[in-house]
Amino acid sequence: MLDRTRMPSASTAHALARGLGWFSLALGAAELFAPRALTRRIGLRGQEGLVQACGAREITTGIGLLTTSQPAPWLWGRVAGDVLDLATLAAGSDGSSRRRGARGLAMAAVLGVTALDVAAALAASGTERPRRRLTYGYDRRRGFRDLPDRMRGIARDAVVPKDMRFPEKLRPWGGGGS
Structure with missing residues (x-):
């Protein structure tokens, strides 16, 4: 039985997950691009397609581990x-x-990696961080560009470009609104 009190912390679990992601990419590349050598070495001749499928699975899992929070x-x-x-x-x-x-x-070797995967999965499952809501930080905001007294009335003399004016038929009855 695994002792949950000796599980890695959240930051350690995420670092371990990234390391396992890189391991998955490397192992998946070997299985995908050299299946004949692997099957010959461990006595699984004729299973090259299966080994390549496992390689594709490893690469997918590696990419998932490296890109997720x-x-x-x-x-x-x-x-x-x-x-x-x-x-x-x-x-x-x-x-x-x-x-x-x-x-x-x-x-x-697979059993050893499985033990590491189970420990990392248990640690990551117990340390999932809730998704943070998107908030806007106004702590670095400096305010207005100039003093309010100097900015007051600055736009009074502005000329409104013709394409931004109200069309004649949409103008209010008072005749204003340009």
Whole structure:
């Protein structure tokens, strides 16, 4: 059982999520662009398409983690992806007993990353910050450009451009309004 009192703080959880996002991008790129080498190494020949799909999933999750302010859903997505990866590694085999050790090592690595993903997801889930409402800050406002006495009556002599005047048919009955 995980001890919630030893979970990372909010800032640590967000930093961990960003690190896992970069890790997802790197792993996804390797799976997407070198599936044959990976499948040959761990004894999953013939599963290149599946490995590429996992790579696309990793890249999507990595982008999500790097661009969001609330990483918990993306971290839980990583956990679900880790479960799929473990199932693929456990079920898949090309019959090569030589690669069984490499596949076991890959499973151990995925289990380690899964533990990290679960800890980060739990920490981020407990530290979600509520969305802040958009407020305008007037604390740096300096006020009017000049003293009120100097600005008073300044626009009295202004000439209104012709395209900004009331059309003749829309003018009030008193004849003013230009």
